[in-house]
Amino acid sequence: MLVLRELTMNNHRFEEIQAQTGATPQMIAARLKKLESDGLVTRRVYSQRLLRHECCLTEKGEAFYAVLLALRAWGETWCKSPEEGRAINYTHLACGGSAGPGPVCESCGKPLRREDLIADQNPAYRAEREARYEAFKASR
Incomplete structure (x- = not known):
């Protein structure tokens, strides 16, 4: 779900997904292959110069967005205090x-x-997401 979340947030490249999920390269590669084989x-x-790919959601993958929204609604209601505000409005x-x-x-x-x-x-x-990405880049 974290990989799908990142794709819906327009992070389509491997290193962007890895930076925001904290998963190992092997885990990300395995998840992307599975999501691709499942048609999402x-x-x-x-x-083309240095052959690189990015991942995009298919129609089936886009349809999963409703599930992410339902999980978001649950999390915003039950896992956060009202003072924190919503992560995304x-x-x-x-x-x-x-x-x-x-x-x-x-x-x-x-x-x-x-x-x-x-x-x-x-x-x-x-700021949290930007800091995570900068820390990821600095660690490489």
């Missing part, structure tokens, strides 16, 4: 209101789809 992920070339394009934790919009009640959301990361969460 596809690979595409992003560099979503605006629902269909109604223009706050989408809330999901999986349905708290403003209009419609089911949330990834393509209908604008994400705004909480500054503390953004």
Whole structure:
């Protein structure tokens, strides 16, 4: 699920996924291969000079977003104090209101789809993710 989370956050390259999940290269490679064989992920070339691939969600992978939103809603409700605020605040394009934790919009009640959301990361969460990536790069 962490790999799928990173792909939905537009981290498509191996090192980005590894940095944010903390998993070993072998674990990431195995998970990506499994996700690809299960039809949730596809690979595409992003560099011909030194052949490099990135991973993208397929339609099946995109459909998993509803599961991630449900888990997010549970976590935001039961695992955090209200003072912490949400890690990511979503605006629902269909109604223009706050989408809330999901999986349905708290403003209009419609089911949330990834393509209908604008994400705004909480500054503390953004800083945490940036620090994790910088630490990963420095360790290489």
